[in-house]
Amino acid sequence: QKEVEQNSGPLSVPEGAIASLNCTYSDRGSQSFFWYRQYSGKSPELIMFIYSNGDKEDGRFTAQLNKASQYVSLLIRDSQPSDSATYLCAASNAGNNRKLIWGLGTSLAVNP
């Protein structure tokens, strides 16, 4: 069974702090990894993708990938109350009809 696992949270951080969200995956054939943000009552929206080992930065967001450890993380710097949402991690194996394997999500609360 191919799985993506995330801590459900809630993860609570003060405004201005760094939020660290983690994800592990079981399928070593996974090639691309995605972080989606989902506000309550809304659809998921893509915020980061990564497919090479190491760090990838985009504004306040940094995605980190370690394929040897099968570990993906998302760092949010200078967290804002507007970052309060559920963050979904997903993994892709390109040969799988592009089906993504989804984690259950981590709920993040940024407190003013």
Add this chain to the structure above:
Amino acid sequence: DAGITQSPRHKVTETGTPVTLRCHQTENHRYMYWYRQDPGHGLRLIHYSYGVKDTDKGEVSDGYSVSRSKTEDFLLTLESATSSQTSVYFCAISAPRQDQHGYTFGSGTRLTVV
């Protein structure tokens, strides 16, 4: 969301009735997916399509059928709705460079079966 729309946005239906949800895209993408999302279960794949008239089952396909007669439309039918099918349903499309773009989701349909 730009390029993908779902209808209806909300629906209340009675147990035992058939229900059809529509997903329409203007991106001309080949791959389309139907998910349901429930607390504690996350996103679960119902059916997906990899081209016109080409569809396959996901992990929770029982009680659901799909059709794709045109690239732009992917229909999900609940053949005889049950209370366990009360959920939020999302349609998603996959861009050709999925490794860089992942999925784009529609706004969702909130379905209540009473």
